[in-house]
Every structure is written in structure tokens, then in C-alpha cells.
Amino acid sequence: MHPIHVIGGGLAGSEAAWQAAEAGVPVVLHEMRPARMTAAHRTNHLAELVCSNSFRSDDASTNAVGVLHREMRALGSIVIKAADAHQVPAGGALAVDRDGFSQAVEKAVLSHPLITLERGEIAGLPPEAWESVIIATGPLTSPGLAEAVASLTGEGALAFFDAIAPIVHRDSIDMDVAWMQSRYDKEGPGGDAAAYVNCPMSRDRYEAFVDALIAAEKTEFREFEGTPYFDGCLPIEVMAERGRETLRHGPMKPVGLTNAHAPAVKPYAVVQLRQDNALGTMFNIVGFQTKLKYGEQGRIFRMIPGLENAEFARLGGIHRNTYLNSPRLLDTRLRLKAQPRLRFAGQITGCEGYVESAAVGLIAGRLAAAERLGIAVTTPPPTTAIGALLNHITGGHIESIDAGPRSFQPMNVNFGLFPPIVEPRVDDAGKRLRGPERGVARKRALSARAEADLAGWLDGAGRELTMGGTHGSFAPAFRILRTV
Ligand SMILES: Cc1cc2nc3c(=O)[nH]c(=O)nc-3n(C[C@H](O)[C@H](O)[C@H](O)COP(=O)(O)OP(=O)(O)OC[C@H]3O[C@@H](n4cnc5c(N)ncnc54)[C@H](O)[C@@H]3O)c2cc1C
Numbered sequence: 218m219h220p221i222h223v224i225g226g227g228l229a230g231s232e233a234a235w236q237a238a239e240a241g242v243p244v245v246l247h248e249m250r251p252a253r254m255t256a257a258h259r260t261n262h263l264a265e266l267v268c269s270n271s272f273r274s275d276d277a278s279t280n281a282v283g284v285l286h287r288e289m290r291a292l293g294s295i296v297i298k299a300a301d302a303h304q305v306p307a308g309g310a311l312a313v314d315r316d317g318f319s320q321a322v323e324k325a326v327l328s329h330p331l332i333t334l335e336r337g338e339i340a341g342l343p344p345e346a347w348e349s350v351i352i353a354t355g356p357l358t359s360p361g362l363a364e365a366v367a368s369l370t371g372e373g374a375l376a377f378f379d380a381i382a383p384i385v386h387r388d389s390i391d392m393d394v395a396w397m398q399s400r401y402d403k404e405g406p407g408g409d410a411a412a413y414v415n416c417p418m419s420r421d422r423y424e425a426f427v428d429a430l431i432a433a434e435k436t437e438f439r440e441f442e443g444t445p446y447f448d449g450c451l452p453i454e455v456m457a458e459r460g461r462e463t464l465r466h467g468p469m470k471p472v473g474l475t476n477a478h479a480p481a482v483k484p485y486a487v488v489q490l491r492q493d494n495a496l497g498t499m500f501n502i503v504g505f506q507t508k509l510k511y512g513e514q515g516r517i518f519r520m521i522p523g524l525e526n527a528e529f530a531r532l533g534g535i536h537r538n539t540y541l542n543s544p545r546l547l548d549t550r551l552r553l554k555a556q557p558r559l560r561f562a563g564q565i566t567g568c569e570g571y572v573e574s575a576a577v578g579l580i581a582g583r584l585a586a587a588e589r590l591g592i593a594v595t596t597p598p599p600t601t602a603i604g605a606l607l608n609h610i611t612g613g614h615i616e617s618i619d620a621g622p623r624s625f626q627p628m629n630v631n632f633g634l635f636p637p638i639v640e641p642r643v644d645d646a647g648k649r650l651r652g653p654e655r656g657v658a659r660k661r662a663l664s665a666r667a668e669a670d671l672a673g674w675l676d677g678a679g680r681e682l683t684m685g686g687t688h689g690s691f692a693p694a695f696r697i698l699r700t701v
Contacts, residue, residue, distance in 0.1 A: 231296065242585075248335075266571060272311040394523035
């Protein structure tokens with residue numbers, strides 16, 4: 218059987234190689250280090266953690282990344298297995314001894330009889346003879362390959378920096394203050410003239426907001442990142458520093474909008490939020506890409522009328538980050554529509570974080586293996602964490618007509634990516650739940666549904682993709698189970 222070529226031996230590539238090999242398919246894993254290093258990696262080990270040593274919360278009952286850990290354990294993830302084996306104390310988080318962790322992943326991958334490691338950079342498009350390729354070269358993909366992918370996918374389809382505006386859970390916005398309206402009631406392609414959430418600001422509130430932005434603590438760019446500011450994508454705090462009126466003439470301009478709660482009062486400035494996912498559970502703050510420190514973002518953005526109790530699905534940031542406009546370019550199985558032999562995995566697909574990158578590697582490895590074995594398979598349902606992440610990358614994000622080329626931005630897994638659930642109103646004892654308790658109950662319900670649906674998927678149509686075990690026992694399971 219022709220092998221699957223996995224390019225990049227980071228979190229996603231190591232996991233993809235492991236999963237495909239466990240399914241019984243030979244893999245050649247290509248890693249350019251140490252011959253060519255990235256600006257962030259320091260060792261020649263596979264699955265190196267380039268910064269923090271944390272895989273974040275391990276709480277599967279109320280935290281979406283904890284749910285993802287649980288699912289990856291159930292799916293035989295080598296990354297989570299190595300993390301579990303090299304844990305260091307970190308309260309409720311799964312943190313690891315970084316060297317022990319990456320050496321454990323490397324040892325497992327290198328000792329797998331179906332995986333061959335080839336050290337060396339793939340500096341352009343993979344050779345035509347490679348029929349099945351997983352590109353998992355991460356946020357710091359080498360320039361030769363990045364340029365080749367960029368020319369294959371077309372202008373603007375591959376970004377080299379993210380410019381992330383904060384995303385707010387829709388149900389945490391106070392709609393007694395905010396209102397729905399599109400500027401000048403302009404209809405979108407779907408005929409909706411009230412697509413945006415609008416938060417009005419008086420002059421005093423605006424002045425206080427600008428002062429807070431100017432005084433706030435900011436994060437610095439790393440040396441290798443340079444200063445990637447370009448027109449149309451300035452951080453809001455930089456706009457505020459350029460002049461007190463700049464924001465009011467930019468993303469916070471109050472024109473073409475009438476406050477539905479006080480039509481006679483003209484707002485001095487308006488903050489707009491745009492729907493971010495097809496489910497309508499998340500809204501991004503338009504034009505609010507930022508380098509403010511995370512703590513400052515929570516404090517300052519809650520100064521916006523209507524967002525006093527906002528819960529953030531993601532905070533803003535700007536980083537060096539190579540990633541595709543995946544919802545447009547990839548099919549639901551992570552294959553490049555223009556050249557389906559090329560599949561993508563990890564951060565380059567527009568997920569964010571160690572765990573998410575490994576999770577997308579996991580599913581890419583399984584999908585590639587199933588394809589090699591000639592089996593049609595289903596993907597995990599979007600009610601699971603891994604399915605929700607896959608859905609975000611391949612289609613869940615919506616791009617509005619005026620969103621600009623950078624509408625799709627990298628995203629950590631979070632409950633906002635999951636289809637909504639009917640919120641529990643009472644606890645198990647029948648007692649009525651209050652505000653914060655309801656939020657916790659909702660997360661528990663989403664987690665329980667994810668657990669049940671992953672189990673259902675394991676038992677049903679997805680099972681051929683989900684067998685654990687070793688390479689020896691995996692392949693027959695592909696053949697005997699029902700295909701979809
Ligand atoms: C500076 C920085 C700090 C980060 N900090 C965190 C953090 O603290 N926590 C967190 O959760 N996430 C963090 N991230 C985000 C992200 O989770 C990690 O970058 C993660 O490692 C991504 O996994 P990956 O497998 O997609 O890419 P990587 O782990 O980067 O793996 C990609 C691999 O591909 C190799 N490669 C690249 N180009 C080629 C080529 N042409 N040929 C062959 N091999 C190639 C690289 O050497 C690398 O080994 C950070 C990202 C950056 C850039």
C-alpha cells in the first residue's frame with residue numbers, strides 16, 4: 218500500500234501519523250528540524266511545546282477543552298496519552314513536563330512499525346507521486362511550502378498573521394441595552410436587514426473607554442514577529458492612540474443606526490457585533506483586533522453598554538500565524554477542494570492551541586487512513602467537541618458580505634461552537650436554578666450530550682474510524698463494519 222505522507226512532526230503531525238499507522242496504513246513523517254528550525258522551536262523532538270506547558274483545563278464536565286481531552290482519550294490519542302504520563306501538578310489543568318512529554322510522543326511514533334521518520338524540509342508542493350498527504354506544518358510553516366500553498370490556493374487564502382477580535386457569547390449580551398440593526402438597514406444576501414448587535418455609547422462613556430484603551434497594558438510582539446500592522450487592521454488601542462476621534466470615525470462610527478430603545482437619542486459612538494458562527498451563538502466585536510493583555514480586555518470591553526456581563530468565547534490577539542481560509546478551501550474531510558490528495562491538519566487549518574491542533578491531527582489521520590483503506594466513514598457529530606471543532610474549520614463560521622478577507626480567525630474549542638441545548642431550569646432535586654448556576658448546568662448538559670453522542674458515534678456509523686487498539690487489530694475492523 219502507498220504510504221500517507223505527513224509533513225510536520227509537531228502536535229498535529231505526530232498525532233495524525235500515529236492514528237493512521239494504528240489503522241494499519243504505512244506513514245512517512247517528514248520533519249524539517251533540526252536541519253531547519255522555526256523561530257519558536259528549540260529542540261529536534263517531535264511534538265515540541267513551543268511556549269506554555271499546559272493543555273489547559275482537564276475538567277470534562279464544565280469546560281470544552283476538558284471535553285476534548287476526554288474524547289481524545291477515548292480515541293486513543295498519543296498526545297493525550299503522553300501528557301497523562303508526564304503530568305506535573307497544576308490544579309485542575311493538564312500540565313506536563315515538556316521534555317518528558319515530547320520525548321514520549323517521539324519514542325512512541327518512532328517505535329511504531331508502520332511509521333518512518335524522514336528529517337528534511339518539504340520546501341514546495343509535495344511531489345505528484347504522493348497520493349495522500351497531510352500538511353501539518355503549523356503556524357510557522359517554512360516559507361518555501363507556505364508560498365507554494367499560497368500560490369495554489371490563491372490570493373488572500375493563506376494568512377501569515379491572525380488579527381483576532383474578541384468573540385462574545387450571544388446569550389451574555391444585554392439586549393435591553395443593545396439592539397439588532399444593520400447600518401442603514403442594509404439587507405444582506407439572506408435578506409436580513411438587522412444582522413448586527415449594536416451597543417450605544419454616550420460621549421462620557423466613549424471618552425472613558427478611549428482613556429482606558431490608552432492606559433491599558435499591552436502585549437509585545439515577539440522579536441521574530443516584527444510589527445505586522447497594515448491599513449484596515451490596526452489594533453483598536455493603536456487607533457485610540459492616534460487620536461481621540463479615530464475610533465468614532467472608524468469601527469465605532471454611529472452613523473446609519475437608530476437606538477431601538479431610545480430612538481430620539483443619537484449615540485455618540487456605537488460598537489457593533491457581527492454574527493460569527495452559523496449557529497448564531499457567537500458574535501465578534503467588529504474591528505476590535507487588539508494586543509491588549511487578556512485581563513485588560515475583559516475589564517475594558519465590559520465597559521461597553523450591553524456588554525457589562527459579557528462572556529467571551531475568545532479574546533482578541535495578533536500573532537504570527539500561518540493559516541488557511543479553511544471554510545472556503547477545505548471540504549468536510551479537511552481535503553483541499555482544489556487538490557484533494559492534500560489534506561490539512563493542526564493550527565494551519567485555523568484551530569488554535571496545542572490540544573485543538575492535536576485533535577485536528579487525530580481526525581485527519583483517521584480520515585486519511587480510512588480513505589487509503591477504501592472505506593467511507595462519517596465524521597464525529599458537531600455536538601461532540603472534536604466534531605464542533607471540525608465543523609468550525611470546515612463550515613461553521615459564516616462570512617458576511619462586509620467582513621473583509623480576514624473574517625475567519627483561529628479559534629480554541631469552546632461551548633459556543635456546540636449546537637445550543639435547551640437550558641436546564643431546575644437541578645436534579647427540582648430546585649430552581651439561578652443565574653450562574655444555570656450557566657454551569659448548561660455546560661454540564663452540553664458535556665453530557667457530547668459524551669453520549671461520541672459513544673453513539675463510536676457504536677454506530679463512525680465506528681470504523683474509532684477503533685482503539687493496535688495496528689494489527691485495527692484494519693479488519695475497517696472491513697467488517699458498516700460503511701456510510
Ligand atoms: C510562538 C508561539 C507560541 C504558542 N504558544 C502556545 C501555548 O502556549 N499554548 C497553546 O495551546 N498553543 C500555543 N501556540 C499555538 C499552537 O497551539 C502551537 O503552535 C502548536 O504547536 C500547533 O501545532 P501544529 O502541530 O499545528 O504545529 P507545530 O507544533 O508547530 O508543528 C509543525 C511542525 O512542522 C514542521 N515544519 C514546518 N514547515 C515544514 C516543512 N516545510 N517541512 C517539514 N517540516 C516542517 C515544524 O518544524 C514543526 O515541527 C503557540 C504558537 C506560537 C507560534
